[in-house]
Structures are given as C-alpha cells and as structure tokens.
Amino acid sequence: MKAARLHGVKDIRVEAVPDPIPEADQILLATRAVTICGSDLHYYLEGAIGSDRPSQPHILGHEFAAEVIENGPLPKGTLVAVDPNRACGTCEWCAEGHPNLCPNVKFSGVPPYHGALAEYVVARPEELVVVPASFTPSDAAMLEPLGVAVHALDLAHLRPLDSVGVVGCGPIGLLILQVAAASGAGLRVVVDPIAERRELALHLGAEHAFATVDEANDVLGPRGVDVVLEATDAQHGPEDAVKLTRIGGRLVLVGIPNGNRFSMDAGLVRRKGLTIKMARRMGHVYPRSIELVKRAQVTFAPLVTHRFSLGETPQAFALQASRANGVIKSCIEP
Numbered sequence: 447m448k449a450a451r452l453h454g455v456k457d458i459r460v461e462a463v464p465d466p467i468p469e470a471d472q473i474l475l476a477t478r479a480v481t482i483c484g485s486d487l488h489y490y491l492e493g494a495i496g497s498d499r500p501s502q503p504h505i506l507g508h509e510f511a512a513e514v515i516e517n518g519p520l521p522k523g524t525l526v527a528v529d530p531n532r533a534c535g536t537c538e539w540c541a542e543g544h545p546n547l548c549p550n551v552k553f554s555g556v557p558p559y560h561g562a563l564a565e566y567v568v569a570r571p572e573e574l575v576v577v578p579a580s581f582t583p584s585d586a587a588m589l590e591p592l593g594v595a596v597h598a599l600d601l602a603h604l605r606p607l608d609s610v611g612v613v614g615c616g617p618i619g620l621l622i623l624q625v626a627a628a629s630g631a632g633l634r635v636v637v638d639p640i641a642e643r644r645e646l647a648l649h650l651g652a653e654h655a656f657a658t659v660d661e662a663n664d665v666l667g668p669r670g671v672d673v674v675l676e677a678t679d680a681q682h683g684p685e686d687a688v689k690l691t692r693i694g695g696r697l698v699l700v701g702i703p704n705g706n707r708f709s710m711d712a713g714l715v716r717r718k719g720l721t722i723k724m725a726r727r728m729g730h731v732y733p734r735s736i737e738l739v740k741r742a743q744v745t746f747a748p749l750v751t752h753r754f755s756l757g758e759t760p761q762a763f764a765l766q767a768s769r770a771n772g773v774i775k776s777c778i779e780p
C-alpha cells in the first residue's frame with residue numbers, strides 16, 4: 447500500500463510499504479480521512495515530542511476515519527471513527543477509568559506505533575466508533591480533536607455563565623470555544639495573534655477577540671476571566687493564560703509547547719491562587735462529541751479548510767506548519 451512516512455525533520459515521503467496484517471482480534475480498514483494535529487507538527491518540525499522520537503521512518507496520523515472493507519463485526523461499507531488510544535485496560539489508571547493516562551498505551555501515530563496516513567489501517571472492533579449516516583469522513587476524523595476539547599471542558603468544571611478565555615485559536619482552541627458555549631459559558635474571550643483566526647472565532651461564538659492577552663486585559667479590565675483554556679504551541683502560552691485568569695480562577699493547559707518547555711510567572715500564579723490542570727488527550731468522550739455535532743452545537747465546516755490526497759501529504763504538512771492561506775485544519779483523504 448501507499449503510506450506517508452516521516453523520515454526526519456520536514457521530510458515526509460509517500461512510498462510503498464507492506465500492507466498491515468491484522469492480528470487475530472483486529473480487522474483491516476480502508477483509511478478515508480486523516481486530519482493533521484498540532485502534535486503531528488511537532489514531529490514534523492522538531493522530529494520529536496519530548497522523548498517520543500521515531501527511530502524508523504514513521505507513519506503519523508491519529509485523527510482519522512476509516513471504512514470497513516469486509517463483513518465482520520460491522521457490515522462492509524460502515525464509516526467509523528477510530529479511537530487512537532489503545533490503553534492496556536489492566537493498569538492502575540485504566541482501572542480507575544483514566545485510559546488517557548495509561549502508561550502502557552499504544553497510541554496510533556506515536557512511535558513506535560504507526561498512524562493512519564496510509565491506505566489501510568488495522569484496529570480492534572472495540573476501538574471503532576460508528577458515526578451517524580450524515581457524517582462525512584472528515585467529520586468522523588474531527589471527532590478526535592473534538593474529544594480533546596470536550597475533555598478539556600470536563601477538566602475546567604465550568605459553572606453556568608462563567609466567563610471563559612481561550613488562548614490560541616487553532617483547531618483545538620476553536621473547538622474548545624464551541625464546546626464552552628454549549629456548556630453554558632458566559633462571556634467568551636479569545637486571544638490569537640493571527641487575524642483570520644480571530645475573525646473565525648468571532649464567527650464561532652466569541653464575543654471578544656484580541657491579538658494579545660495584554661490587549662484583552664486593557665479592554666476588559668484587570669479582573670480577568672473565570673476559566674481559561676490554553677491551546678497554543680508557544681512556550682509563553684501558559685504565562686499568557688495565567689495573566690488572563692482571574693484571582694482564584696481555573697486554568698486548563700491543553701497545548702504542547704515548542705521545545706517541550708513552557709514558562710509561567712511563579713509569583714503571579716501563586717498570588718492568584720490558580721487551580722491549574724493539565725489535559726492529557728481525552729477520556730470517554732465520543733458519544734458526547736457525536737451529540738454536539740448532531741445538535742449543531744459544534745461545526746467542523748469552517749475548520750477543515752484544506753483537503754489533500756495521500757500523495758499530497760508533504761504539501762499538506764508544509765501548509766499546516768506555515769499557518770498561511772487561512773489554514774486551520776488540513777485533511778488528507780486517501
């Protein structure tokens with residue numbers, strides 16, 4: 447089959463590789479859509495995320511939809527989203543109901559486990575999420591990042607009409623914004639340096655959009671907002687988010703910083719007495735994610751801005767990394 451493999455920094459090659467062979471409990475699926483995640487960009491631009499560095503040519507892609515190609519547990523032709531988080535199911539954290547924290551997890555696309563940027567993938571039936579008939583393949587793929595947004599809001603413990611700040615209006619930030627609105631948020635404020643992304647955020651329910659947190663605090667006043675969700679890749683993103691959060695407020699860090707480091711003003715975060723949570727992937731969120739889309743409380747249409755064939759994967763990554771041409775999310779459709 448054809449697959450897009452990462453050979454090194456900014457080096458993705460589309461080449462022939464052996465078809466994956468399903469294990470006894472797995473089935474073979476045809477990949478229909480893969481959306482590029484900010485985490486994929488870290489592998490592309492830095493070659494690694496923290497200690498996760500591929501030692502072999504590596505197939506990225508964990509936000510994906512696939513089609514059942516042989517009758518089995520599901521009929522041939524069924525469109526499914528695939529949960530990339532294959533937790534062990536037996537460790538202390540799995541037993542506590544936190545498969546996203548499983549240290550033995552086999553996560554699609556995280557080395558050494560290959561992802562979905564290929565014509566075929568294998569998965570166990572319990573990893574498959576059947577989507578409503580109205581869903582397109584890219585809708586199904588987008589359920590994974592939407593799940594990350596839902597999980598972030600779960601961690602935020604939003605109260606009705608809490609004011610919410612979203613720092614970073616990439617795909618995750620724009621999904622968080624929509625889920626926050628659906629969760630009863632009051633005032634919604636976003637911060638992003640890219641003008642097109644601020645405009646899109648206003649279209650998707652933000653009341654205020656600012657290029658910087660300082661500008662937000664100048665206009666809105668020094669109190670800050672009740673709950674802030676940070677979804678940038680910047681080392682200063684968490685520091686900005688602290689400045690936007692009110693005294694005694696809550697902050698959820700979702701972004702993965704460039705260079706695996708972030709900064710915060712220790713004095714400020716201490717004096718404000720903030721509650722800070724780190725979001726790690728997601729929990730049991732697919733049913734609610736599907737419901738949010740069915741109820742039109744979340745829309746993917748303005749977020750999936752560019753579509754590519756599998757052969758065009760290198761161009762898709764180059765565009766996504768450049769943040770040019772109004773790109774929010776690139777989708778590869780093998």
Ligand SMILES: [Zn+2]
Binds near residue numbers: 509
């Ligand atoms: Zn992702």
Ligand SMILES: [Zn+2]
Binds near residue numbers: 540549
């Ligand atoms: Zn486990």
